[in-house]
Amino acid sequence: MHALQLETYKLTKRFGSFTALDDVSITVRPGTVHALLGENGAGKSTLVKAIVGYHRPTEGSVLVDGREREIGSPVVARELGLGMVYQHFTVVPGMTVAENLLLARGTLPMVVNWKVARAELQAFMATAPFQLPLDAQPGDLSAGEKQKLEILKQLFLKPRLLILDEPTSVLTPQEADEVLGALRDQAHAMDCSVLMITHKFREVMAYADDVSVLRKGALAATGRVADQTPVSLAAAMVGEGASGVVTQPKWTREIREPGDVKLAIDTLEVMGDRGEPAVRALSLSVRRGEIVGIAGVSGNGQRELMQALAGQRARLSGRVTVDGQAFLARRAENRVRKVRALPEEPLGNACVGPLSVAHNMALRSFDELPWARGGLVRWGALRERAREWIAEYGVKTQGERAPIRTLSGGNVQRAVLARELAGEAELLLVSNPVFGLDFAAVAEIHGRLMAARNRGAAVLLVSEDLDELLTLADRIVVMSEGRIVHDVPAAEATRQSLGAFMGGKHDGGH
Numbered sequence: 001m002h003a004l005q006l007e008t009y010k011l012t013k014r015f016g017s018f019t020a021l022d023d024v025s026i027t028v029r030p031g032t033v034h035a036l037l038g039e040n041g042a043g044k045s046t047l048v049k050a051i052v053g054y055h056r057p058t059e060g061s062v063l064v065d066g067r068e069r070e071i072g073s074p075v076v077a078r079e080l081g082l083g084m085v086y087q088h089f090t091v092v093p094g095m096t097v098a099e100n101l102l103l104a105r106g107t108l109p110m111v112v113n114w115k116v117a118r119a120e121l122q123a124f125m126a127t128a129p130f131q132l133p134l135d136a137q138p139g140d141l142s143a144g145e146k147q148k149l150e151i152l153k154q155l156f157l158k159p160r161l162l163i164l165d166e167p168t169s170v171l172t173p174q175e176a177d178e179v180l181g182a183l184r185d186q187a188h189a190m191d192c193s194v195l196m197i198t199h200k201f202r203e204v205m206a207y208a209d210d211v212s213v214l215r216k217g218a219l220a221a222t223g224r225v226a227d228q229t230p231v232s233l234a235a236a237m238v239g240e241g242a243s244g245v246v247t248q249p250k251w252t253r254e255i256r257e258p259g260d261v262k263l264a265i266d267t268l269e270v271m272g273d274r275g276e277p278a279v280r281a282l283s284l285s286v287r288r289g290e291i292v293g294i295a296g297v298s299g300n301g302q303r304e305l306m307q308a309l310a311g312q313r314a315r316l317s318g319r320v321t322v323d324g325q326a327f328l329a330r331r332a333e334n335r336v337r338k339v340r341a342l343p344e345e346p347l348g349n350a351c352v353g354p355l356s357v358a359h360n361m362a363l364r365s366f367d368e369l370p371w372a373r374g375g376l377v378r379w380g381a382l383r384e385r386a387r388e389w390i391a392e393y394g395v396k397t398q399g400e401r402a403p404i405r406t407l408s409g410g411n412v413q414r415a416v417l418a419r420e421l422a423g424e425a426e427l428l429l430v431s432n433p434v435f436g437l438d439f440a441a442v443a444e445i446h447g448r449l450m451a452a453r454n455r456g457a458a459v460l461l462v463s464e465d466l467d468e469l470l471t472l473a474d475r476i477v478v479m480s481e482g483r484i485v486h487d488v489p490a491a492e493a494t495r496q497s498l499g500a501f502m503g504g505k506h507d508g509g510h
């Protein structure tokens with residue numbers, strides 16, 4: 001029998017005086033999909049990292065097939081057949097998909113017989129739940145495709161238990177169903193057991209056999225999914241008595257006519273990482289008080305477009321204006337035009353991990369008045385402001401001096417959002433803003449974006465989540481192969497109609 005049984009027994013993890021994981025005992029039955037739910041900061045990542053030897057538990061133990069095991073490192077975990085797909089990407093840039101898959105084994109043979117290796121990889125791909133081109137470079141892959149590569153890397157190792165941290169957060173609904181369906185089939189065929197962190201109740205109800213809920217580090221519920229409802233799960237996540245509030249969106253869309261054009265993009269051309277055209281003759285404008293959503297299958301130029309707008313990628317030709325003035329995303333222009341960006345994976349793209357929360361919150365403004373005077377940075381005042389933001393945005397951190405990389409994903413996102421929304425941003429460039437967040441954080445962040453729009457900010461929102469676009473956007477455009485192929489008021493759009501354009505259909509005639 002290949003799929004294994006995993007138990008944690010009274011597992012506890014403390015960081016200093018803080019208890020991130022408190023006496024947690026769960027059982028993943030062989031050949032099942034076990035979902036792990038909890039709010040941001042509840043301890044889900046800490047639990048799985050303790051299982052795979054990335055964290056050493058302070059107390060308690062891990063049992064594999066009923067035997068207590070000392071898992072001192074991820075290498076030991078792998079030898080026991082435990083595979084882990086992390087939330088952040090671990091693909092090696094500059095290496096192809098094929099090379100990344102081979103590297104997943106952790107050892108490189110002295111001589112690679114590429115003919116044999118290639119045949120093996122092709123055979124693996126043929127039976128894999130989803131396909132990627134073996135010769136593609138990670139730089140060419142969208143967030144969704146990178147996520148698939150992370151999963152393929154682990155499946156290639158034929159694990160007996162596969163642990164996934166938010167595997168579907170950057171996948172389209174169709175891709176998510178494809179991936180989760182395939183994982184469930186593998187589990188039920190006893191190929192491997194699956195332990196999966198997710199924030200999506202729909203996925204738990206549709207694909208998981210068992211579920212455990214963490215709240216503030218402790219086990220709040222565990223058992224069969226069949227015995228649960230989304231309401232009972234939500235109540236377990238946030239605590240009894242609070243369950244009534246969880247489904248209420250915290251924001252409203254004010255009815256308003258869009259104002260002047262804030263951002264105008266005119267026949268913009270941008271190259272991809274391999275020098276291929278990624279954005280082609282793209283024209284688009286965003287008005288004040290309007291959220292324009294960009295839908296599309298990942299990898300159709302959205303990433304390159306947003307990077308070009310934010311000044312992180314060269315523009316080949318075309319013109320970008322903000323307030324009618326040429327815009328190159330220089331620091332001074334961003335300040336004067338009040339342009340702010342929330343890139344995907346903010347820990348890697350918008351933060352300096354080892355620096356404190358306060359330092360990261362100050363990155364935009366530490367050298368400006370009133371925070372710097374006569375060449376001196378007023379760190380005391382910046383720390384004070386950081387404390388205010390931490391309270392206002394509900395950032396869960398052990399303090400403003402904690403390194404930002406010790407925060408959970410949702411809390412990094414909130415910290416970056418506090419920084420980027422400060423000073424009445426007038427143009428927000430946002431990419432997949434709720435990647436990996438629980439429903440409370442999603443509602444919170446959507447509320448912040450809507451509030452910015454309601455007070456007249458222009459928002460350009462790239463999302464691979466159609467539901468997010470249908471909820472938030474005033475207007476939705478679809479990008480396909482670097483072009484805009486469809487442009488529709490959000491109120492007239494449906495998942496089906498957008499999906500057809502995402503699949504390559506074009507608006508006729510022009």
Ligand SMILES: Nc1ncnc2c1ncn2[C@@H]1O[C@H](COP(=O)(O)OP(=O)(O)OP(=O)(O)O)[C@@H](O)[C@H]1O
Pocket residue numbers: 015018020038039040041042043044045046047396397398406407408409410411436437438
């Ligand atoms: N290395 C560390 N040092 C100090 N505190 C930590 C460390 N790692 C995690 N924590 C804290 O432990 C708590 C639990 O974090 P964890 O990442 O496990 O939450 P999570 O449930 O996975 O959240 P999310 O859904 O946002 O990813 C958080 O308050 C976090 O700040």
